[in-house]
Amino acid sequence: MNFKQLFIALSMLGAYGVMAQPTTLNEGKEITSGLTISGSGQIWMRYSDLNPGSRINDNPVDHVYDISIRRYRLSFKGRASENINFALLIGNNNLNLKNPDTPPTILEMYMNYKFSDKLIITAGKSGWTGLSRYAAPSSSNSLGLDVNFAAGPLLNFQDDRYRKYSIAAHGISGKLDYRAVIAKPVNTRSNSVLTDDAKLVYNPNSLYTSAYVKYQFLENEPSTPFSAGTFLGTKDILNVGVGFLNQTKSAASLSVQNDTLTHAARSFAIDAFYEQKLTNNHSWTLYAAYLNHDIGPNYVRNLAADNVVDAGQSSSFNGVGNAVPVNGTGNIFVLQAGYLQKLEGEAPLMEGIQPFVTAQYLDLDAFDDPVMLYEGGISFLLRGHNSKFVFGYQNWPVIMKDMSMKTTRNSMAVLMYQFKFN
Template identity: 35%
Template structure:
């Protein structure tokens, strides 16, 4: 019954989207997003408002032992808000820029009612040289490590950005944003960002470590140092905000090679064989390549690949279930409950995604189709078998841009069990998501 309701909901949404495409097809291609208020005659000083909404219809095959409100559940369909964001930013003087973002993530049927919206970003920036060097401070996404440690959520190509690159998301930061002092700029083809960060109090950390596997320490945190550097071999990308585009949809040619790091002294702790507390530095490295190029006037190719090496200490792994539809587990689970899987951990990860944009006037006038695939392969020391997650899907760009986008994605993830003291692959589970995105 639930699956039939889920399919019916998809059909209704498709009909609504198709009608919207027909109604607006005569209005031309989408213009630049946002509402701009000029503060001077030439528009160099301005304040801009923009917004984003992403709605999910989803069916999830639950991990073994999953419960919802105490009831064991094998499969469940739900409706949720993945993201709701509003941005206000602007160039106040020739030197001063501010950026703020307010909204909510992952509002589903068991989220706290009348609660949840918060500031994602709140920063002030001063340009010493507008292109080469700016300094800023506040709650910000100017992070190190890799491209999608700070993704532009409105232009993501796959179901979501490769969230494993947001390695401390929700642990000692606020949905990847961190309290930082940063410097950023572009020196010719080299784009750089470096930051000194004050880690937040670790969510859910015990007063002392409880075992020999490392976890985040609850001691007063030492500062993080982080940076990301990319060399732009083709066209330049904007660094007005920290968030990196997922796909340009054939509007520009970009080819970047990047690398970065995050380091925090004594970020982790565990017990040694004598039950004494030992500390460990958190050391994260990443390398990546991004390629986005129009092939014809109407088609384009987008591709991305990354390698990361994470050292949180022996035995560290973090199970992540994005916008999880479940509330708990009826028993011990190695890979988490609901739609979770071991996303982040000590070890090596290789990730790749690719998509192809087909020409205009698919389904409706101005419509474009972008099928894609993504794969995460991780070798974590906590697991005795490798972790492989893959996604297959497509974006339907109703008017040719990200401002009205329908996405369907199937994600396959592994589950694990403990046999004779080893964490080994058990089975695979799937999740199907239909997302509708509107932005302005």
């Protein structure tokens, strides 16, 4: 079965579910009674080193202090009938000195039809995707300061903050949790100037497919499109997962003869997640992943989270601001660990503290030497993820345009406050 046939088959399956739905319920009453509203916000107070050549309003700068809104979300979920649910999510990222008044956007709008716990069909704009646990990471339930970007080689170029227009089949059968997705890439950026190194391009005929299956040895996790970084010791979890993604016509480069070469994006991942239920007021959270990306020769994805630096020429390969090489063609290893200590006593100021560390090793084809990224910090949990302060420190190498590594590394320190309500 080719991609076109698969797309048509999934569409017909979703349509059959809608048409087969009984209509005995009062739709207006059911939607109103089943509607839930939730939201979240993250405020960053930050100091960051900046890569060489960075400029703000045409002023050369090598560091910056700032306060920004990293993310905010407002979610509406409801039940249209016995088997049909819908969701609408609005919000935005990175309201900062450079973008002080970015309006809200529709991040998600989808419906799903539940045949059973083993088979749910979701259609629309959603975060369902395959490859690995953190191919769709939950930013508001993260273990660290921010999400890990190793599993997002196409992030914000051919999707919208991990969301895609897609049809997904997902569910839980016993201890197996699975998701299989077919999507059309979105066109969020203009195509790059081509060189002999692969760059992402948009092709209207490209197609994205992915899948991820995990076996849950202990408790089952909730089946959601975005995966939590920690459940704060409320569950005993041990999962091992494997997945892939394939997107046709996703990148391009120039040959020696100056001909345009087109490349598919192919990725494979295997990962494991462990969390210990609170025992003697403490809990461990561990995550490990291996990822292999093949997105054309020497493809590297640089990403600058909450960047306040103007676009312009940089003397480094990283790019301007706090840009970091987070993934690319080659092999990537990710290790993450957190330790939660619940605080006792009468009406303590905090429920607990949770130190965390993340190390990412990138062996990319573009670089002669491996790239190491580090993050560490501590979360101060006032009311779990619903109210917390997180102090995080990130450190990354500055890679020059001749691919040599500078002996010095740049750093960023952030104090974040997060709130959630539901």
